Amino acid sequence: MNRLRVSGGRRPGRRHVQSGLPCQDAYAILDQPELGRAAAAVADGLGSEPLSGTGSQVAADAAVAWLAQQETWDDASLPRAFEMAREALVAKAGELGVPLNALATTLQVATLDGRRVRAAMVGDGAIVLANPTASEDEAIAGTSSAAATTTTVPSVPVTVLQDDVAHASLLLAPPQAEYTNEVVPLTAMAWRRHLREATGEGDGVLLFSDGLTRLLLAKGKEGWSPFHPFFEAFLPHLRAASFDERLVEGFLARPDVDRSWDDDKCLVVLAHGPR
Amino acid sequence: MAASRSAIDLSPPATDLDAGALSFPIANPDKPQAACVLLLDTSRSMRGASIKALQEGLESYRTFLANDEEASLIVETCVITFSDEAKVVHPFSSIESLPQIELEAGGWTAMGAAIELGIQQIEERKAFYKEEGVDYYRPFLVLLTDGAPTDLKQPARFEEIASKLQQGARDRKFIPLFFGTGKADFPKLKQLLGDAGTVTGIDGARFEEFFQWLSKSVSGLKDSKPGDKVAFTDPTAPTTETPNPFAFEV
Numbered sequence: 119m120n121r122l123r124v125s126g127g128r129r130p131g132r133r134h135v136q137s138g139l140p141c142q143d144a145y146a147i148l149d150q151p152e153l154g155r156a157a158a159a160v161a162d163g164l165g166s167e168p169l170s171g172t173g174s175q176v177a178a179d180a181a182v183a184w185l186a187q188q189e190t191w192d193d194a195s196l197p198r199a200f201e202m203a204r205e206a207l208v209a210k211a212g213e214l215g216v217p218l219n220a221l222a223t224t225l226q227v228a229t230l231d232g233r234r235v236r237a238a239m240v241g242d243g244a245i246v247l248a249n250p251t252a253s254e255d256e257a258i259a260g261t262s263s264a265a266a267t268t269t270t271v272p273s274v275p276v277t278v279l280q281d282d283v284a285h286a287s288l289l290l291a292p293p294q295a296e297y298t299n300e301v302v303p304l305t306a307m308a309w310r311r312h313l314r315e316a317t318g319e320g321d322g323v324l325l326f327s328d329g330l331t332r333l334l335l336a337k338g339k340e341g342w343s344p345f346h347p348f349f350e351a352f353l354p355h356l357r358a359a360s361f362d363e364r365l366v367e368g369f370l371a372r373p374d375v376d377r378s379w380d381d382d383k384c385l386v387v388l389a390h391g392p393r
Numbered sequence: 394m395a396a397s398r399s400a401i402d403l404s405p406p407a408t409d410l411d412a413g414a415l416s417f418p419i420a421n422p423d424k425p426q427a428a429c430v431l432l433l434d435t436s437r438s439m440r441g442a443s444i445k446a447l448q449e450g451l452e453s454y455r456t457f458l459a460n461d462e463e464a465s466l467i468v469e470t471c472v473i474t475f476s477d478e479a480k481v482v483h484p485f486s487s488i489e490s491l492p493q494i495e496l497e498a499g500g501w502t503a504m505g506a507a508i509e510l511g512i513q514q515i516e517e518r519k520a521f522y523k524e525e526g527v528d529y530y531r532p533f534l535v536l537l538t539d540g541a542p543t544d545l546k547q548p549a550r551f552e553e554i555a556s557k558l559q560q561g562a563r564d565r566k567f568i569p570l571f572f573g574t575g576k577a578d579f580p581k582l583k584q585l586l587g588d589a590g591t592v593t594g595i596d597g598a599r600f601e602e603f604f605q606w607l608s609k610s611v612s613g614l615k616d617s618k619p620g621d622k623v624a625f626t627d628p629t630a631p632t633t634e635t636p637n638p639f640a641f642e643v
Contacts, residue, residue: 133463296531296565297529297530297531297565298425298528298529298530299425299530299531300531332420332422332528333419333420333422334419334420335420336420337422337526337528338526339524339526345418345419345420347417347418348417348418348419348420351416351417351418352417365415368415369415369417372415374419375419378419378420378421378422379422380463
């Protein structure tokens with residue numbers, strides 16, 4: 119049996135702490151080693167909405183709970199998980215007697231099923247494939263916006279492929295919105311048009327909210343790419359004998375991570391460990 | 394056995410993890426930038442107490458932002474004055490590099506030229522951000538006047554400026570915020586802006602409060618991810634975050 123390794127964490131941004139606001143990022147993880155599969159959701163509540171922290175947790179939990187109930191996952195599973203997450207938000211808004219927008223949140227969901235990785239997202243943040251299978255394909259994922267996209271990707275390694283070198287590729291990039299504080303949340307009427315999907319083959323997958331986008335990705339004239347030094351140092355820990363599931367918590371608690379970008383931060387990693 | 398977990402409670406930091414094992418390098422990004430163009434009326438009607446109050450208000454804006462460590466990193470301000478002509482008296486810079494600006498009142502009210510120049514400055518700054526790979530918020534075009542445009546008397550010119558302003562706002566290129574003191578020609582300002590933005594009346598003796606509110610609102614962007622909503626959508630609506638007691642209905 120494969121040994122699945124999962125690690126997740128979140129930290130509130132400094133200004134949220136100073137203002138007494140809770141962390142509005144949320145995550146949920148499903149770990150099913152007996153089936154050789156795992157799933158995770160990361161959601162980022164919109165700071166402008168009063169109950170978005172509740173919304174993000176409801177959306178993440180609902181998506182993962184639905185996936186947990188499915189015997190098998192296929193290409194239709196993630197869109198369905200998003201529908202279930204949105205239905206849960208609608209129900210929660212009704213229960214609280216608030217407009218749906220009060221629970222506004224983004225949502226990212228990824229599954230690791232064998233080496234098959236499926237990912238989908240509405241809103242910002244990013245999803246990265248760990249140790250992708252090398253191939254000649256040069257598809258670039260996640261660069262389209264305002265339209266549902268399904269991309270089979272990214273097998274473009276970011277470093278020279280060697281057995282002992284960790285590499286990563288971007289499965290779903292942040293959306294191409296012009297302005298940094300404007301996203302289409304899952305609560306928007308048009309959320310389906312903004313649902314983006316991608317698939318790939320790899321050893322693992324990382325999902326993170328936009329509070330980490332600028333720390334774990336690099337942005338150049340050609341767009342986004344993984345920030346190589348981070349992944350080259352981080353990914354080997356997922357295979358290490360000393361793996362500790364508090365890895366992500368420890369990383370997010372680093373003072374320089376907090377100082378470098380003042381926003382709530384959430385990161386989840388799903389990976390296959392050594393047999 | 395299947396296991397699921399979620400982040401209902403914030404877990405304490407994993408302090409006993411090997412610090413060396415956590416020393417993954419991270420990128421060192423620039424902060425997203427919030428560009429704000431101030432179009433300030435320095436025509437002859439502003440002479441005396443009004444220009445003094447405007448001067449003090451601008452200084453208050455500068456001081457407030459300079460004292461906010463985070464805001465000073467994200468807010469970029471461009472100052473344009475307009476009287477007989479519109480001119481950039483200070484190009485976009487951080488608050489740290491924004492000097493004390495001496496304002497002098499006199500001449501006519503070249504408001505149309507100022508709006509055109511402000512839009513041009515915004516477009517150029519956005520192009521610079523894109524070139525540098527820097528994230529940015531939707532810029533603000535803030536106009537403060539006590540009168541009416543004297544360079545828009547020809548209907549064709551008026552239409553040209555109104556169209557640029559309204560189309561730019563509709564295309565989400567910037568957020569226009571117009572403010573007038575009691576003597577301002579509010580019908581003309583509303584006509585210029587159409588339904589693309591708000592015109593707010595302010596007490597000309599309370600410029601300082603206005604600029605304090607403005608600096609809080611601009612710096613507040615760093616906490617936002619409001620979808621289509623920003624704190625500026627309705628500047629006449631006081632909130633606990635950005636009270637604007639100087640505002641009145643026009």
